[in-house]
Amino acid sequence: MNYTKPYQPPTVTVDAVIFQLTNNVLEVLLVQRSKDPFSGAWALPGGYSAQGETTLEALAVKVSTKAGVDIHKDLKYIEQLYTFDSVARDPRGHAVSVTYMGCGLKIEPTKASETTQFFPVDSLPALAYDHKEIIRYAHERLSAKLTYTNAVYGLLPKQFTLTQLQTAYEAVFGRELDKRNFRKKFLTLDLIRETKEMFRVGAHRPAKLYEFNNQKLESLTRSFD
Amino acid sequence: MNYTKPYQPPTVTVDAVIFQLTNNVLEVLLVQRSKDPFSGAWALPGGYSAQGETTLEALAVKVSTKAGVDIHKDLKYIEQLYTFDSVARDPRGHAVSVTYMGCGLKIEPTKASETTQFFPVDSLPALAYDHKEIIRYAHERLSAKLTYTNAVYGLLPKQFTLTQLQTAYEAVFGRELDKRNFRKKFLTLDLIRETKEMFRVGAHRPAKLYEFNNQKLESLTRSFD
DNA sequence: GCAAAAGTGTTTGGGATACACCCATGC
DNA sequence: GCATGGGTGTATCCCAAACACTTTTGC
Secondary structure, eight states: OOOSSOOOOOEEEEEEEEEEEETTEEEEEEEEOOSSSSTTSEEOSEEEOOTTSOHHHHHHHHHHHHHOOOHHHHEEEEEEEEEEOOTTSSTTSOEEEEEEEEEESSOOOTTOBTTEEEEETTSOOOBSTTHHHHHHHHHHHHHHHHHHBSGGGGGSOSSBOHHHHHHHHHHHHTSOOOHHHHHHHHHHTTOEEEEEEEEOOSSSOOEEEEEESOOSOOBOSSOOO | OOOSSOOOOOEEEEEEEEEEEETTEEEEEEEEOOSSSSTTSEEOSEEEOOTTSOHHHHHHHHHHHHHOOOHHHHEEEEEEEEEEOOTTSSTTSOEEEEEEEEEESSOOOTTOBTTEEEEETTSOOOBSTTHHHHHHHHHHHHHHHHHHBSGGGGGSOSSBOHHHHHHHHHHHHTSOOOHHHHHHHHHHTTOEEEEEEEEOOSSSOOEEEEEESOOSOOBOSSOOO
16 A cells, blocks of 8 residues: 555544433433534534544543543443544544444533533434434434343443333333333343332332343343334 | 644544355455565455545445455445454554445455455454454344344345245354245245246256345344344 | 322234155256 | 255244233322
């Protein structure tokens, strides 16, 4: 390979789609841009990735700096999503973005403010770059992951009720599931076990609390959906 | 974002895992390196991706130059696989590789030679970089794609027999399937139609030829496996 | 006692699995 | 007529889907 000019790589950036569930609504973490391009618009937390660091390392730094979220402590699950590379996606010049998708729970960005917030995936503000497409793709991926893996654990507390579990699925899938069939099926998958704790809240019957046998990603023997 | 030093992006490369089926064996296209690093070892076709071109555009150029394969004409299916970015994967310096996975059929690299060949995925030569891992991952992805999409069309000619279809699955999955169950299931998926042609070869009953209704990727209503 | 969510079973239909023999052809 | 791969059916079991009422609690 001979280059007549010195080789000029594209800029490499990283972006994170961080989901969490709040009141049974799937939300995504965004930061508001204060500078051009897209000043005032909202964007996924992210930034440049430099030589000598992995994209995940770069992501950890950027997400911590820009949103006050520690991807290792605050997220229960993270995976690489896709690399977006269209030449026009950044008006300043060609930037290839390696994106990640992660799930957390009651994340409280230490930088929480009017410029760092979670938004419901179904009512996003105006977004910078191609971030709307990235979020759409991440949501699709998350939904797929819930159908064939135990990835829901990423969205739930350590102990949870079956109703919480079901509503997590419903929030991600965007549709309702049958309570009896859902419970029957999930319990036969052998992913969770009953605890001795009960969840008591409100004027109604308390619910058994369950926990996952395993907080690591595994494939289901029988898919959902 | 203020950088005290000028921002130095990692090198960006692209690599292609190109599969085809030859005599019911799943093969992958490799080129032999003539220079260090890894001189003499085999590698996936690929190379640098520069500013101003998408990674797929870069891939088309590199695969054509190095292996004489036109990814648009010779491949029936291609998708982005994953971005490999460990700092040590290239001994010359940090290089992030955006990889693609594709399928073709009777590809004849115009550069076919002792340094551009297909190898069975189960008996690969010594590989440069992390290309062994990339191939493993691509194989896994292909296998997954066959279970929940119609992606097999990428490995088959326009018209094919049910036995060819089944052996394509078997070659990718690496295990045998029951003939009667396979046929019954595939025919009820409504993905293929009978043609009026027959495949006549050898001293035995001729086989009906089928074709896909649709040569575009779609999800199956019921997964395999 | 009443409002609110938790918990629970049965029926039915469709698809997955297991399994072995006849058919059409070339030589 | 025989060797070779093409083509076919049935029984069983498991699971998905549909569907409504009772239980436990706080007030």
